Amino acid sequence: MWTITRWEIKSTFKSRKFLFIFIFQMVTLLLIIFIFNGVLQMMNTTEEVTLTPSLNEFAYLDVNDPSGIIKDEINPKAVMIHPTTARSPRGGSLLLVEEYNTLPLNASLFLDYSTPMRNIIKKEVESAVEVSSRKITDQIIASMEREQPNVKEEAVGESLPLKLVNKVMVAILLILPLFMFGNLIIDSIVGEKERKTGESLIAMPIPRSHIILGKSLAVMVIMAIQLFIWMIIIWGWFKIPNAPIVYLVLLLTAFPVVGLTSLVAVYSKNYKEAGIGITLTYIIIIGFLIVPALAYISQKSGMGPLILIIKFLSSENITIYDIVSTVSGLVFSSLIFHALAVWLFERDDIVFGPRPGVLRLLRGVIYEIGGIIKKGSV
């Protein structure tokens, strides 16, 4: 088995195609981090964010506001203000505010319909009017009240969107590399069928199970290396806590993913079938990982590898039950998937055809399990 693992690793790292994919994956992941980091910073900042920076200073407005009550509230980043004393528009939009002494505040907005910037001007002026009205109202209320209650507002906890971004997204970023190795497993297992090299390998004096397990192990080793690099990048970027433990949980999560991918690859006749099978499988796996994590964020209960990672990342209290249940689930599913992959690979009809349908195979599994139980009871 070790010989197969060693040679698989050696030939993979020698392959230019693999090195290209490896670098491409890392660049893609880095790009995801970059975008994610930008969104995160935007969500954390208290400053106003202009979503249309390219339109800055293109919206031009003449303003005649002697008291400055509305003019001062217009965002100069969004609309370029030109103070004027004119009372009618001269080839552009004009905001005319009557001098403010008492309520009501009278103002007119002449919009230039020849420019698409009129919408930005209209929005900005409306929001400036709203802010200045609120200020005037506050001043009136303040003048009427004798004693001001001292109410302080402070933010505690994280909003749900921020929680999702901070915890779930970092965890998702961490598990992303697990799903980038499907092609390697397909090439390793289905490639033996497509290139018809498998027959020679089966003729070697090693059990068939060693071929599948050796190949799985090789992919695991390569995955562990990439995960390690990835982990260092994420740790360096986001300063995540408990990085070594999170790495171990990720590695453990990789085992059933590789097992299930191997199972699909062993059953597939060719690259095309394997590609479709693995895409569907990965959608299901991602669903199984992410849905409980999202539920955990809102309800604070649940278990699963992603939840365990989120808990480690948030330095939350983790019970032995959390660890044992998740680890045993991962180990059990990994064993089941690998055992099924080996069982399939032992079958002549799967390797050499004619391949049985999934239902016939399932019936076979049930009979075999029944046979084992029967033997055990005898």
Next chain:
Amino acid sequence: MIEVESLRKTFGKIIALDDISFHVDDGELLGIIGPNGAGKTTAIRIIACILHPDGGEVRVAGMDVTRDPIRVKSMIGYLPEEPNLYERFTARDLLRYFGELYEVPGDILDNRIDELLELVGMEERAADPINTFSKGLRQRIGIARALIHDPPILILDEPTMGLDPATAASIREFIRELKGDKTMILCTHYMEEAEYLCDRVAILNQGRILDVGTPQELKSKIKGDLTLEVDLIDPSIVDLNLLRIGGVKNVRLDGNRLEISLKDRSIIPAIIRNLGENVYSVNTRETSLDDVFIEMVKGS
């Protein structure tokens, strides 16, 4: 060395092997010939522990292939019908990989690789990747791979199929050189190849063994050692009672041509006399395994 008894194998509803039995003695080269789909490859795959039998027994050096497959496999060098090789590997790397899988010790392996590359005439291409090799070169490397652990048994499935005549001849010579040292099974479509190389031949058709024997025995069973081909002037007046002449084994009329299988040449004058003036031309040829094969497969 190899004993096959009542071997059965099915693929779904298709019976690939139906109760076949044969044996291969130590140092013998047994040829298995048969049309496409006869079950040749299935039979040797079971012997090489690549497929599991559905019934019957196969013993290699006294070991059962189902109970002791790892030990059996380590005694066999196997060249599949399509020796597809790992394209990215160099010839030397490929031999090293399979050598390690056969657990050949490192110090012996290096020498063995050099010896084999020299033996198959590829020492100068040792560092080249397989994807730069022609079909003939791939076949040579395939044979070297099958011999990497110096196995006592060699199983070759169509080793010369699709090769040009010169390369095929060189591979045949190579197999001939190995005769005696190794116990071999050779599956082939080419009757002249089987006749040239094999000590005994098993004829397989539709999963059944039709006959096993030396090429000479098989030829003499079906036909004589010689075929007399007589082109007739008028085939309607031919006397088919030629079989009464001592030494005539078989008579067949095909259009204007009369094919008479004989035990030896001495009775040719008697036959010509019997046919009289109806003879247009006469030709003799040695009976080949081709004739035996066609006759047997037709008969079955």
